[in-house]
Amino acid sequence: MNPPCGRCTKPVYPTEKINCLDKYWHKGCFSCDVCKMTLSMSNYKGFNKRPYCSMHYPKTSFTTVADTPENLRLKHQTMLNSQALYKEEFEKNKGKGFSVVVDTPEMQRLKKTQEQISDIKYHEDFERSKIRSDAPPPENRQEEPTSQELNNQADNQIPVPPSGVRKRYQAMYSYTAAEADEVSLKEGDFIDDVEFIDEGWLFGSNQRTGQRGMLPANYVRPV
Structure with missing residues (x-):
């Protein structure tokens, strides 16, 4: 039973x-x-x-x-x-840090210092990337100009017009765009409505492809 x-x-x-x-x-x-x-x-x-x-x-x-x-x-x-x-709890929380941190004045000061350090590092990285972007990357140069060609270009180069003045340029070397806002070039291409941006870059339209964007100034000459 x-x-x-x-x-x-x-x-x-x-x-x-x-x-x-x-x-x-x-x-x-x-x-x-x-x-x-x-x-x-x-x-x-x-x-x-x-x-x-x-x-x-x-x-x-x-x-x-x-x-x-x-x-x-x-x-x-x-x-x-x-x-x-x-x-079990130790293994779960290992590497996660404390789930609750007391917001003491000391912790607030450390938090503010970390934020300031992060901001400074961000600005430093931004300035470095901006300096690197002033010149076209070497891997994008399909036909690297020789020193003699650059010297001849400097001797015969017409001064770049000031900002707002648009002219026509012609590509002396081929160039492959590295960013979405750049224009690819083929030697001999004509660039219309060129606008001066700074000493290293221009802005214009490739007559052959119809693309419009930024292009390196040392790859073209005014016509």
């Missing part, structure tokens, strides 16, 4: 039987008497032969607890569970 369950009093069959606290329980009925949380042999706490979770375990006023085999087993199991939980 199957024994009754310690909670629902219905018969407990061998496949779902838990034997604890001198009673038999269905696995689903073996729960905390207060919050009804399902318990197991590793996390329950017994009091007056009734199961409780750690939170709702009745507080007693005993000054001395007898080291019975049951109490020693529970003490050892609780210690193992605490160590396992601590290790």
Whole structure:
């Protein structure tokens, strides 16, 4: 004959039987008497032969607890569970830092200093990239002008018109655009409506392709 369950009093069959606290329980009925949380042999706490979770375990006023085999087993199991939980939480939070930081004046000062350092680094990187962008990258030069050609170009070059004055130029060398706002050139292409930007770059339209954008000034000559 199957024994009754310690909670629902219905018969407990061998496949779902838990034997604890001198009673038999269905696995689903073996729960905390207060919050009804399902318990197991590793996390329950017994009091007056009734199961409780750690939170709702009745507080007693005993000054001395007898080291019975049951109490020693529970003490050892609780210690193992605490160590396992601590290790699990440590592994989860490793490398993440603290989830909550007290906003003290010292922390505010450090935060402000870090923001200032980040701003300075951003401006330094921006200025470096701006200087690098003033000259066309070497890999974009399909036909690199020789020193003699550059000297001849300097001797025969007509001064670049000031900003706002548009002229027609012709490409002396081929150039492949490195950015979306640049214009690719082929030797001999005519560039219309050229506008001076600075000493290294012009802005105009390639008559052959219809593209309009920036182009290196040392790759073209005015006509």
